[in-house]
Amino acid sequence: QQQVKQSPQSLIVQKGGISIINCAYENTAFDYFPWYQQFPGKGPALLIAIRPDVSEKKEGRFTISFNKSAKQFSLHIMDSQPGDSATYFCAASNQAGTALIFGKGTTLSVSS
């Protein structure tokens, strides 16, 4: 199956808190796992991505944790800010350049 399952559907976090979004995949051929951020009226923008040869990747306040055996990966947003309020999508693909399979998205609201 080509599904990518994402949770939660929505998330409310206090300013300065940690936002955590989870995804699970089924196809073991996937080997590229990006996270996209989308603001209303805009296209998705690549935030951070990971390949399965590492278990964690950090870029600024954003960290991806990857568990190959469980076929799960998650996005952690540290010190969440109101400007992080957006919809976040996980996705998966294989290195052959096939299309990204997206999760259904998580709407994050960071309250000030």
Place this chain on the structure above:
Amino acid sequence: EAGVVQSPRYKIIEKKQPVAFWCNPISGHNTLYWYLQNLGQGPELLIRYENEEAVDDSQLPKDRFSAERLKGVDSTLKIQPAELGDSAVYLCASSLDTGVKQFFGPGTRLTVL
């Protein structure tokens, strides 16, 4: 570096009318994608081009949708005739060769009345 350009940004049409969307990818990007994004959902692939060739159009409803990428640069996606269920955002993305780092345009929001 200019991003992916799409036009129009918004389109409202009556059902059964034709509609076309245009996309200009990032310069030098050989791979171009058209995605459909329904409200509250993630994007879903319609068609992928490598240069002029449509290499994956398995999800394109060919009875009413068509696409072309002449000269391997910009692309047009057409719907004829449009149905109420086609109301959605149509996203174009591009990537360098078959690289997986895809860059998205702002999308065209289609409303079919």
